[in-house]
Amino acid sequence: MMEWRNLYRGFVMGTTDLIPGVSGGTLAVVLGIYERLLEAISGIFSKDWKRHWSFLIPLGIGMVLAIGSLSRLIEYLLEHHYAPTQFFFTGLILGVLPMLIRLAEVKRNFTGPHIGVLIVCILLMALLGFIQGDKEGGELIDLNVVNGIGMFFAGWLASMAMLLPGVSGSFMLLMVGVYPTAINALSNLDVPVIAVIGAGVLAGFYFSSKGIRYLMSAFPNMMYAVMIGLIAGSVLVIFPGVPAGFGSIVICLLTFLAGAGIAIYFGSSKRVQKS
Numbered sequence: 001m002m003e004w005r006n007l008y009r010g011f012v013m014g015t016t017d018l019i020p021g022v023s024g025g026t027l028a029v030v031l032g033i034y035e036r037l038l039e040a041i042s043g044i045f046s047k048d049w050k051r052h053w054s055f056l057i058p059l060g061i062g063m064v065l066a067i068g069s070l071s072r073l074i075e076y077l078l079e080h081h082y083a084p085t086q087f088f089f090t091g092l093i094l095g096v097l098p099m100l101i102r103l104a105e106v107k108r109n110f111t112g113p114h115i116g117v118l119i120v121c122i123l124l125m126a127l128l129g130f131i132q133g134d135k136e137g138g139e140l141i142d143l144n145v146v147n148g149i150g151m152f153f154a155g156w157l158a159s160m161a162m163l164l165p166g167v168s169g170s171f172m173l174l175m176v177g178v179y180p181t182a183i184n185a186l187s188n189l190d191v192p193v194i195a196v197i198g199a200g201v202l203a204g205f206y207f208s209s210k211g212i213r214y215l216m217s218a219f220p221n222m223m224y225a226v227m228i229g230l231i232a233g234s235v236l237v238i239f240p241g242v243p244a245g246f247g248s249i250v251i252c253l254l255t256f257l258a259g260a261g262i263a264i265y266f267g268s269s270k271r272v273q274k275s
Contacts, residue, residue: 002054009033010062015070016089025165026231030096030263034165035216041163041209083248084255086240091256093235095263096165097228104224114221118229125167125233143192151193154178155200160208165227167234 009031013024028034037059040052077085104110110118154176158169173179178197185193216223243252 002058004058006033006055006058007062007065010059010064011066012062013059014063014066015074023165023167023231023234024162024169025167026093026096026234029100029165029227029231030092030266032266035213038163038209038213038216041205042213044206083240083243084251086238087252088255088259090235090239091259091261092263093231093238093259095260096231098264100224100228100231104221104228106224106228109221110225114225117222118225118232121226121229122233122236125230126236143196148196150176151178151181151196152200152203154182155197156204156208159201159204163205163208163212165231167230 012031013027016024016027025034028037036055040055043049043052044056046052074085154173155178157176158172161167161172162169170179173182181193182197184190185197212223243249
């Protein structure tokens with residue numbers, strides 16, 4: 001049977017895909033479905049494919065509905081209420097950390113190497129905050145074998161980033177210089193370019209999910225260190241700065257607390273267990 005409750009989960013994840021710097025993987029953790037998502041993506045061609053597709057199809061429908069219906073609202077909020085919106089997502093991201101710390105049993109399981117990897121991941125995400133790139137649409141390009149291969153693997157890298165909590169796929173595309181081309185292709189319905197990047201995204205989802213699942217199974221403590229570091233560091237990417245004026249500070253504080261409260265609620269009520 002279709003898991004139709006995933007409609008709202010997909011809607012929430014699709015909403016975050018509209019926010020630059022916010023990871024859909026983080027929201028999967030918030031919603032308590034991260035490991036199930038990896039299992040479903042990596043198992044779409046297994047003997048249990050029906051069960052996995054029944055999980056993924058409603059999730060995908062919810063994401064499409066969110067992107068289609070909320071793009072204008074998110075654009076408005078980012079344009080006219082940028083700081084409160086970013087503080088909401090900052091709270092949402094930080095609010096998931098207590099759950100991960102609890103799952104990882106940090107005090108008992110983390111040693112020096114784990115702390116070192118955590119710090120490196122925070123610094124890596126901080127570097128993303130300094131990356132400058134043209135986020136406007138680029139020019140249409142003539143697709144050939146060379147740039148086609150490049151765009152395919154750019155899509156692959158982006159999908160890998162989407163599966164890692166704390167890492168934004170759009171930032172990955174920006175890093176490799178494909179973001180403007182991708183945005184332009186979507187705006188102009190350049191089907192060949194969309195197909196090539198999309199094929200890379202789908203391949204990346206499938207193979208990367210298998211790799212991440214293996215690492216989560218073989219090196220769970222180190223992977224939790226990576227996840228905690230990436231999520232904590234992603235705040236440095238989206239943090240809008242200290243707002244000016246008492247009224248703005250109050251509003252941003254309220255939106256921050258709202259985001260953190262939602263994340264903490266889902267993290268506690270789902271009682272997520274390590275698989």
